[in-house]
Amino acid sequence: MMPSVNPDPSDKDSEPFVEIDPTGRYGRYNELLGCGAVKKVYRAFDQEEGIEVAWNQVKLKNFSNDPAMVDRLYSEVRLLRSLTNQNIIALYNVWRDEEHNTLNFITEVCTSGNLREYRKKHRHVSIKALKKWSMQILKGLDYLHTNEPCVIHRDLNCSNVFVNGNTGQVKIGDLGLAAIVGKNHSAHSILGTPEFMAPELYDEDYTELVDIYSFGMCVLEMVTLEIPYSECDSVAKIYKKVSSGVRPQALSKIKDSEVKVFIERCLAQPRARPSAAELLKDPFFDEIDDEENDECVCS
Template identity: 30%
Template sequence: MRRTVTKQEIERFLSTNEIGRGTFGVVYKGALCDGDVAIKVLHVTEDTKEKAEREITTMRTVKHENIVEFIAELYEIPKLYLIFEFMDGPSLHQIIHNYNDHKYTNKDAINWLIQAAEGLNHLHSLAPKLIHRDVKPKNILLNGDKSIVKLCDFGNVRQLGSCMSNESGTHRYMAPEVYIDGVKYTEKCDVYSFAITAWEVYSRTNAYGPDKQNYQTLLTKVSTEDWRPLLEGIPKYTHKLLERSWSPEPKTRPTIKEILEDLKKTDFCENSIRQTLITGVSPSKGSE
């Protein structure tokens, strides 16, 4: 539900309630009369103003059960406060990388991926289509009992056909065509990112190894040598879908709607597979 907020309502939460920090801002937990909220604080400069305004414009018009709800914004130069519904559970990234606190099964993984795909499919079904451009586990949030999944962070969103910069997003999840200057790309870049995200859900590790690495080397290998995460140790029912979805040729990738349909038709054959814990694999070296 959209509403107006005042600076006084917001600032009382900004000294002790930090829950997240990124390149462009800090996120705090707050409370309004309607309940708990997430407060994203951006320090707006000439370089980041367009990104911030784009996120506001997108969130004002997008509403879906698998996309975090936008509540309000307040612009107090040079700060911009964005108010969202509060998701009281972990991010998918936190679930993947904290095995002791977050154990999950094949059934859980399929459920989370279906919901994330539902949110992404909504963006791709709009006219004009919206491309998220930063699909990754950190931008997929869950509620407290981990039954509801929602996409977040729409600062990189673009309309299909608009002028889009290259190398937008997070390098490990970026499709090969996004790396190349002057190449026009489509919503299929989100499909590629979704596939890498799905692989990490099943592997419980980062695709291509640790975060701190030479990303230029990674970009070269992914875009010119078709480097991809290894499928060894990943459930076999995912192999064909992953291979199609991270194809180097965007036109051969399925749509997110087709991925969603495939996920919903997943046949575990035996209940024991459905309930099997996903324990993960060794860090990927990619496909040679």
């Protein structure tokens, strides 16, 4: 039996829900956690588990003349429900609200927000901490890329990676633009965040390795606290540099050659670019691996 959804009006301390899901389990508050081009994310509460969650809402009127896109969104979000990995934001429920013409889905919420904001707030972080975050992002990517079917994120950047600051756990979120690809692992539509997009994405013929390129740009941002290509004042200029192989200026500011070489590996031409599994074996992570092994020995 679900506790009463309409709180006693005399109870001044309770926060009122502005919306309840069809099962009565999840209640949405008015507080926005984030806002994107097509979706809003609100703070919400799972009454069954007694935990806070995120309520993602997509206004489908944005796609009113594209029913195929709506169907794709819905089926992809449904597929995401089947993904379970500690470095991927969990999706708990999804439904379409015909009356309000919205697609709603409930996801796990991370206490410290996204990695971009978190990193800005904590300017003095050891390279070891950055490696730990990077390693977790790669583990999430390896899970997506080796999934059946393979999932390409396509919009990986530091604002789509979320942090639980108390545990140092990092999770990839915002899989709204993910492409589910079949056996040949290739996809053909252009989307993403220009500064983080691999050159082959613009050619509309690419594989999951576009995520590795974006990951390299994430590491660059984590290390330099600069969004790649911030020297460019238009998407056209970014595109010109990316497609002609000109690296972002931020890369030349990195003094640590080990970090620089690692990022360059991620930004290599698609044929030479390593997979997430290969990068996890890179010497870059040796000190982290040793630490994890030590922990295993003791436990």
